[in-house]
Amino acid sequence: MGRETSSAPASFISAVRAVVWKDLAAELRSRELLSSMLVFALLVVLIFNFALELDPQARLTATPGILWATFVFAGTLGLNRSMAIEKDRGCLDGLLLAPVDRSAIYFGKAISNLAFMVIVETVVLPVYSLLYNVNLFQPGLLLVILLGSVGYAAVGTLLASMAVQTRTRDVLLPILLFPLLIPVLIAAVKASAGFLAGLPLADVAPWLNLLLAYDVIFIAISFMVFDYVVEE
Amino acid sequence: MIEVRRLVKRFGLKTVLRGLDFQVQPGEFVALLGPNGAGKTTFLRILACLSRPNLGEVSIAGCRLPGQAAAVRMRLGVVSHLPLLYGDLTAEENLRFFARMYGLRQPEKRIAEVLGLVGLAPRRRDLTRTFSRGMQQRLAIGRAVLHDPDLMLLDEPYTGLDQDACAMLDTLLGQVAARGRTLVMASHDLERAAGMASRLDVLSRGVITASARCDEMDPSQVQAFYRQATEAPRGA
Amino acid sequence: MNAKPRWLMFVDALSLILFLAAAAMVLFYAPTERMMGEVQRVFYFHVATAWVGMLGFCAAGVAGIAYLRTADLKWDRISLAAVEISLVFFFAAIVQGSVWARPSWGTWWTWDSRLTTAAIVEMVYLAYLLLRQGIDDPERRARFGAIYTLAGFVSVPLTFISIRLLRTIHPVLIASGESTGGMNMTSEMVQTMVFSVITFSFIFVSLMARRVQLGRLAEQVEQARLQAVE
Numbered sequence: 047m048g049r050e051t052s053s054a055p056a057s058f059i060s061a062v063r064a065v066v067w068k069d070l071a072a073e074l075r076s077r078e079l080l081s082s083m084l085v086f087a088l089l090v091v092l093i094f095n096f097a098l099e100l101d102p103q104a105r106l107t108a109t110p111g112i113l114w115a116t117f118v119f120a121g122t123l124g125l126n127r128s129m130a131i132e133k134d135r136g137c138l139d140g141l142l143l144a145p146v147d148r149s150a151i152y153f154g155k156a157i158s159n160l161a162f163m164v165i166v167e168t169v170v171l172p173v174y175s176l177l178y179n180v181n182l183f184q185p186g187l188l189l190v191i192l193l194g195s196v197g198y199a200a201v202g203t204l205l206a207s208m209a210v211q212t213r214t215r216d217v218l219l220p221i222l223l224f225p226l227l228i229p230v231l232i233a234a235v236k237a238s239a240g241f242l243a244g245l246p247l248a249d250v251a252p253w254l255n256l257l258l259a260y261d262v263i264f265i266a267i268s269f270m271v272f273d274y275v276v277e278e
Numbered sequence: 279m280i281e282v283r284r285l286v287k288r289f290g291l292k293t294v295l296r297g298l299d300f301q302v303q304p305g306e307f308v309a310l311l312g313p314n315g316a317g318k319t320t321f322l323r324i325l326a327c328l329s330r331p332n333l334g335e336v337s338i339a340g341c342r343l344p345g346q347a348a349a350v351r352m353r354l355g356v357v358s359h360l361p362l363l364y365g366d367l368t369a370e371e372n373l374r375f376f377a378r379m380y381g382l383r384q385p386e387k388r389i390a391e392v393l394g395l396v397g398l399a400p401r402r403r404d405l406t407r408t409f410s411r412g413m414q415q416r417l418a419i420g421r422a423v424l425h426d427p428d429l430m431l432l433d434e435p436y437t438g439l440d441q442d443a444c445a446m447l448d449t450l451l452g453q454v455a456a457r458g459r460t461l462v463m464a465s466h467d468l469e470r471a472a473g474m475a476s477r478l479d480v481l482s483r484g485v486i487t488a489s490a491r492c493d494e495m496d497p498s499q500v501q502a503f504y505r506q507a508t509e510a511p512r513g514a
Numbered sequence: 515m516n517a518k519p520r521w522l523m524f525v526d527a528l529s530l531i532l533f534l535a536a537a538a539m540v541l542f543y544a545p546t547e548r549m550m551g552e553v554q555r556v557f558y559f560h561v562a563t564a565w566v567g568m569l570g571f572c573a574a575g576v577a578g579i580a581y582l583r584t585a586d587l588k589w590d591r592i593s594l595a596a597v598e599i600s601l602v603f604f605f606a607a608i609v610q611g612s613v614w615a616r617p618s619w620g621t622w623w624t625w626d627s628r629l630t631t632a633a634i635v636e637m638v639y640l641a642y643l644l645l646r647q648g649i650d651d652p653e654r655r656a657r658f659g660a661i662y663t664l665a666g667f668v669s670v671p672l673t674f675i676s677i678r679l680l681r682t683i684h685p686v687l688i689a690s691g692e693s694t695g696g697m698n699m700t701s702e703m704v705q706t707m708v709f710s711v712i713t714f715s716f717i718f719v720s721l722m723a724r725r726v727q728l729g730r731l732a733e734q735v736e737q738a739r740l741q742a743v744e
Contacts, residue, residue: 291652
């Protein structure tokens, strides 16, 4: 695998920025992806409300789980859509024709997917706080949500770019993604619960470390294998 | 400009290209003819560094593929039958995005120039999604020539275009060829290809079965030439 | 078509003999465990099948890396063979685990770290099979399969760590205990266990070789079909 950097005129960073700018500009105009993610996320929150009959007691323990299930489900919607845009009109080929490193394309897509996740989360959190009268705006919790979302976007972008090239496409993504996400899910739920229950940092630290380790490992793996995902 | 020797490409067990040899001199306009499924698209995708050959040597402008693909990509412009454009961006924004990806020095000046060239300047602020097929294809060509490539690869660029759009495309490609750029165009439209190109190559069953210069051939012979080339037994 | 290679026949026969011997050892040689009684005898094959399962999933990950480096479809056949066999063996290990868990812990299933990880591992490799099913081009199938086994190979230990952590932070749940924790093994027991593990490793090798051979034959058939079509 020849890594092509020196001769490429567009630097790695500017290529990543171009991809992110392109995704955000297109989304700002159509709002297709974000609106469907948001509506879906709110529906998931509502469904949990009825499915679990959340009384004030249950709410406290169930909140982290509900939040993460919501993010994970809404996230797959966004990932699928974001990769389908690239595949449907041959745009992925257009990206690959550009004289930039393939991993710049990966990071561009991963960062815009992360941005969509974060936007959805910033809407869901206040709505959830309002509906269930819990204060979710705690710096620790926000950190956990960010770390979890980074891991999610890192693996999700890699797997979505594979899933979109299969016959079963969007059906396949959650099946591929969820078993690999278990560590993120466990760590994020536990860390969120820890912060919400006001546990000391030392109790939450192992979970934060695990999230961080997952993020680093999967970003590194995606960086190494993305060439194989897009090149025939 | 292009040197291809003994190129083999397999998809799993199916061999699509079987030891193909192909040369193009700078400034030539080669029309690549052949029946559907002959391997034209596969071949162009290999030249465009989108696909890796199983065996054989490919070099473009002195750079070996796939090793020096990055250097080659900078000098390539590709038009396929898909537009390779983002529907939710305007014409101008699409070009601006690709200008960034190609690291152009003065993007705005070049974008305005290209939009004028493909006749889309009045609609530069419109979403590509709202464009007709012909306009999309014009913009696709604008995207391909944005970084002023030395070599253009065109895969059935006329697919789905109406009369006017075809005429526009003829003029555009003629202009590119007149500026001394090299073009390779896959097509199954014999007459149009013979009218535009400087050389006709026939790709059949994974190899080039015939090659002829257009100025040495009477237009009436083209049909016979093509039929003979596609019927030739394997290995001829 | 090549005839059965001789070494394979030998391995097949050897695995069969070893299997009978191991079964005899489990049933007659190993003493009955004092606390748990006869049901503990399931332990030997449980450990052995689980071991083979782990071995296979690791082999699949390594073969995946080898495929990405060489683009030789041979590695893809090995990877697929290892995953298929390991899925079956791992499932057998889980079933034997619950047979054992029922009388000793009083439940078919506990959310203990090993059991839970085992279940998730099965999900990962079932997803791998589904991924392969959705791709027609053999090279892309091999590439994506390799990437996915690699990702699974890395995420499974993280899953295990996270579930472990989950249980230690909630010590109440640990009461159901570790699978080998409370057992004092006699030397006969250790011998039987080691022998079972060796036996199942042989069975694994023999099945693997067969499955890889089958993959190669399927490819030859496909090739012949393609030639006939042309």
